[in-house]
Amino acid sequence: MRLLRLHHGLAAGKSNLKLRYSSRRCFSSTRIHHDLTPFSRRLFKLPSAPSPPSQHHNDLTTFLSYAKHISLPETSTVYVGTHYEYTVLQALRRYALGLHRIGGRDDAGIDLVGTWHLPEREGERALRVLVQCKALKAKLGPNLVRELEGTFRQAPVGWRTGQTVGVLVGPREATKGVRDALARSTYPLFWMMIERDGTLKQALWNARAEELGLGPLGVETRYGASEGESGSVIKEVALTWDGCDIPDMDRVELDLARFEEQWVASWAADLPEIEKGELLDIAERVLPHGSSGLLPDGTISDADRTKVLRALQERQPDLSIPV
Structure with a gap:
């Protein structure tokens, strides 16, 4: 049993949870980001991005525009729920979670899915994440935790792994239940309290989640000025990794793109986009254990390079490749 860390006047108690409070607010405007390409997802062993549930919007900005266009009431269940899902998706990018909205009639209770790119995490490169968003004013009960557990059995292909965590998100603090x-x-479960403006206020995770190599995950209390003219000071707590800031998803996507460029350059071959996929096909076929050939430092060994490029040239004799 672990002692529950207490903040903001919550009642004392014991549990095997690690309790974290976070209210990190993004005071700068959100940067434009681009999703990883299908080739990048294959190279880094990431699941394919699911099809979006709507053709009219894919983030908070486009949803607000669409809602205004069709005069969707801001008090309607659809507006409140969709707005909150996109707000959560955007807020969690600050902590290296790349999420996609899949909410809809056949979502099996899952609102967002994605990957969590924590630095130097033990095991897989990125955790798989299943998220349920509950934009409810009332306190959330333990029945929602059981509902979240059920999503593991109905998760999309690519998220049915031993490296998947479930995250329950709501705008109020977690009850004792x-x-x-x-x-x-x-x-492996998380609870996150995220306010409707995207402020992360509380994060809890259980011992089973920590077993996935999350020991370095921690928090840091910070202070910032409030928005507007009040000039009040806001107490904030940021999620950290081994005492350092977690690179946001914009940085992760940039690093993965650079790593992909390095992978292509390591073969000493100037390949068009279509040939990169075939090169990866051959690397996974001829190298042990379906490997892409990457060494820990991101390079390719001379033996693996020769083996793969010869196989590629045999398949495409007209392709000029320095073997």
Whole structure:
């Protein structure tokens, strides 16, 4: 049993949860980001991005424009729920979560899916993440934790792994019932309190989640000025990794793109986009264990390079490749 860390006047108690409070607010405008390409996802062993549930919007900005265009009431269930899902998606990019909205009639209770790119995490490069968003004014009960557990059995292909965590998100603090349900669960689960403006206020995770190599995950209290003219000071707590800031998803995407360029350059071959996929096909076929040939430092060994490029040239004799 682990002692529950207490903040903001919550009642004392014991649990096998690690309690974290976070209210990191993004005071700068959101940067434009681009999703990873299908080739990047294959190279880094990431699941394919799911098809979006709407053709009219794919982020908070486009949803607000669409809602205004069709005069969708801001008090409607659809508006509140969709707005909150996109707000959560945008807020969690600050902590290296690349999420996609899949909410809809056949979503199996899952609102967002994606990957969590924590630095130097033990095991897989990125955790798989299943997210349920509950934009409810009332307190959330432990029944929602059981509902979240059920999403593991109905997760999309690519998220049915032993490296998948479930995240329950709501705009209010977790009740004792929710905390106890998380502690008892045999699934790796998180609770996050995210306000409707995207401020992360509270984060809890159970012992099962920590077993996935999340020991370095921590928090840091910070202070910032509030928006507007009040000039009040806001107490904030940022998620950290081994005492350092977690690179946001914009940085992760940039690093993965650079790493992909390095991978292509390591073959000493100037390949068009279509040939990169075939090169990866051959590397995964001829190298042990379906490997892409990457060494820990991101380079390719001379033996693997020769083996793969010869196989590629045999398949495409007209392709000029320095073997």
